[in-house]
Amino acid sequence: DQQVKQNSPSLSVQEGRISILNCDYTNSMFDYFLWYKKYPAEGPTFLISISSIKDKNEDGRFTVFLNKSAKHLSLHIVPSQPGDSAVYFCAASAHAGGTSYGKLTFGQGTILTVHP
Amino acid sequence: EAQVTQNPRYLITVTGKKLTVTCSQNMNHEYMSWYRQDPGLGLRQIYYSMNVEVTDKGDVPEGYKVSRKEKRNFPLILESPSPNQTSLYFCATRIGGSLQETQYFGPGTRLLVL
Numbered sequence: 001d002q003q004v005k006q007n008s009p010s011l012s013v014q015e016g017r018i019s020i021l022n023c024d025y026t027n028s029m030f031d032y033f034l035w036y037k038k039y040p041a042e043g044p045t046f047l048i049s050i051s052s053i054k055d056k057n058e059d060g061r062f063t064v065f066l067n068k069s070a071k072h073l074s075l076h077i078v079p080s081q082p083g084d085s086a087v088y089f090c091a092a093s094a095h096a097g098g099t100s101y102g103k104l105t106f107g108q109g110t111i112l113t114v115h116p
Numbered sequence: 117e118a119q120v121t122q123n124p125r126y127l128i129t130v131t132g133k134k135l136t137v138t139c140s141q142n143m144n145h146e147y148m149s150w151y152r153q154d155p156g157l158g159l160r161q162i163y164y165s166m167n168v169e170v171t172d173k174g175d176v177p178e179g180y181k182v183s184r185k186e187k188r189n190f191p192l193i194l195e196s197p198s199p200n201q202t203s204l205y206f207c208a209t210r211i212g213g214s215l216q217e218t219q220y221f222g223p224g225t226r227l228l229v230l
Binding site for chain 2: 002004006036041042043044046089091103105106108
């Protein structure tokens with residue numbers, strides 16, 4: 001049972017345009033969400049996160065939006081650059097008073113390709 | 117330089133032959149965990165450890181063992197590997213339990229079990 005889903009396996013975007021990566025979740029207990037970026041032959045690296053008390057968090061070219069009623073989050077990259085080409089994973093966690101201490105549930109990943 | 121190292125990076129083995137994948141970190145982090153990445157499934161947590169001598173199961177612990185005898189090391193042990201354990205494995209570390217702390221991943225170990 002996939003509790004975090006990234007339904008688009010891949011996305012192709014022109015340099016300078018906006019990239020929008022989507023993520024849906026089913027567990028209403030999730031209250032903290034993260035995006036990771038992964039280059040080939042490397043481990044994932046943290047990109048940006050958002051708590052469920054917010055609906056938007058911005059860091060430079062990266063913005064994450066959270067729609068709790070739809071159980072949906074998205075990552076916007078503006079403007080997209082060729083160096084952004086990587087696999088992007090969304091992840092979610094339920095603090096639940098510490099009973100899910102440290103546990104992250106990941107989506108399947110979306111391969112982003114930014115063309116020059 | 118802050119580092120999470122994994123060894124080996126690549127391994128081909130046969131069914132039933134015990135193996136250990138090592139993970140070491142130099143950041144004095146309390147929290148360490150192991151994930152496996154499979155196509156179409158993303159990353160799934162195998163085991164995690166909140167501190168020395170404290171370990172717990174993640175989502176897919178079957179067929180794996182871990183130990184945390186010292187803070188910097190968190191080896192993943194496959195006592196009797198099977199082909200369904202062919203995967204890409206990542207070790208990850210974090211200062212503590214809070215998810216608002218950045219989690220650092222190692223470079224990965226690609227395992228093929230024949």
